[in-house]
Amino acid sequence: MTQTLTITRPDDWHLHLRDGAMLNVAANASARYFSRAIIMPNLTPPVTQTQDAQAYYQRIKQCLPEGNAFEPLMTLYLTDATTPATIAEAAASGIVKACKLYPANATTNSAHGVTDVKALRPVFEAMAEHGLLLLVHGEVTHSHIDIFDREAAFIDAHMKSLVADLPQLKIVFEHITTAEAAEFVMNAPDNIAATITPQHLMYNRNHLLAGGLRPHNYCLPVLKRQSHQQALQEAVATGTKKIFLGTDSAPHLQGAKESACGCAGCYSAPAAIELYAEIFEHLGILDKLEAFASFNGPDFYGLPRNQSTITLSREAWQVPESVLVGEQTLVPFYAGETLSWQVK
Ligand SMILES: NC(=O)N[C@@H](CC(=O)O)C(=O)O
Numbered sequence: 001m002t003q004t005l006t007i008t009r010p011d012d013w014h015l016h017l018r019d020g021a022m023l024n025v026a027a028n029a030s031a032r033y034f035s036r037a038i039i040m041p042n043l044t045p046p047v048t049q050t051q052d053a054q055a056y057y058q059r060i061k062q063c064l065p066e067g068n069a070f071e072p073l074m075t076l077y078l079t080d081a082t083t084p085a086t087i088a089e090a091a092a093s094g095i096v097k098a099c100k101l102y103p104a105n106a107t108t109n110s111a112h113g114v115t116d117v118k119a120l121r122p123v124f125e126a127m128a129e130h131g132l133l134l135l136v137h138g139e140v141t142h143s144h145i146d147i148f149d150r151e152a153a154f155i156d157a158h159m160k161s162l163v164a165d166l167p168q169l170k171i172v173f174e175h176i177t178t179a180e181a182a183e184f185v186m187n188a189p190d191n192i193a194a195t196i197t198p199q200h201l202m203y204n205r206n207h208l209l210a211g212g213l214r215p216h217n218y219c220l221p222v223l224k225r226q227s228h229q230q231a232l233q234e235a236v237a238t239g240t241k242k243i244f245l246g247t248d249s250a251p252h253l254q255g256a257k258e259s260a261c262g263c264a265g266c267y268s269a270p271a272a273i274e275l276y277a278e279i280f281e282h283l284g285i286l287d288k289l290e291a292f293a294s295f296n297g298p299d300f301y302g303l304p305r306n307q308s309t310i311t312l313s314r315e316a317w318q319v320p321e322s323v324l325v326g327e328q329t330l331v332p333f334y335a336g337e338t339l340s341w342q343v344k
């Protein structure tokens, strides 16, 4: 049995760091071994302008210890008011790499999101022209569409036309959760890729609902039935270049998760690469971890691969039951469970 695994230093292509005290905890968790991360803009208020992104970038950098080279790759939050001029300014800043499309009210802090995707066409064209990527939370929001069907419905409602109409625009279908999304991305042209979270590879909706309601496994898009989990696993096992690591680590305080109306989001940063290693080994595809975690993302974004490496050791450890944020607590994803691999 392999006892150590050395891979090119990974990047996280979908990460929520929040702000204030939580930012300090979350940034340091991810900066332990990730080189870069795409930082989600769904703060309150959202990061919609280049100057917001620049200020947030500085706040993230200020949390890191001396000598830590973790590089936040910033994103802007698209709204109905975003203009092509906003895009030109963002691209010129050099720190903004992508823009995030949240259909209004699809997920946490998305109330300012886009109400009419088609009306943003000039903005998408400006993004293609200036080389910014479009990152998509792909779920429709109509109340009459079942929550388990919202991702598949989004493909027909928006994804197909976005991809067909904007061949110059690089699009990432974020945190995919269904067989339909995996199949769509695998069969789509080269300008579309996807991220997959650890929880959607490891779990299905039974892990959320069977034998008790597990709020720490609740995220959006919600965990789907096992056949979808298997489709995601099979997609990753093909070794496709179109799918890469994006944890969607999304911390919410324990009280906000364990609540009558619990928040969506799994805080996986304390064990991110170790969670992926666990499931990749379980699937017999540990040899595919490096490309997924460290090659496919930068290749798709048009950024250089990292030069340094990290080493995982086969040494069982337990994910902490909780993590302190000042006097309050976060419960990590997989809390109290044992993982086989760790980064020293
Ligand atoms: N994934 C989640 O369940 N939550 C994310 C938002 C998101 O990525 O949709 C969050 O910001 O909490």
Ligand SMILES: [Zn+2]
Pocket (backbone or CB within 6 Å): 107, 137, 174, 175, 220, 221
């Ligand atoms: Zn999302």
Ligand SMILES: [Zn+2]
Pocket (backbone or CB within 6 Å): 014, 015, 016, 040, 248, 250
């Ligand atoms: Zn997210």
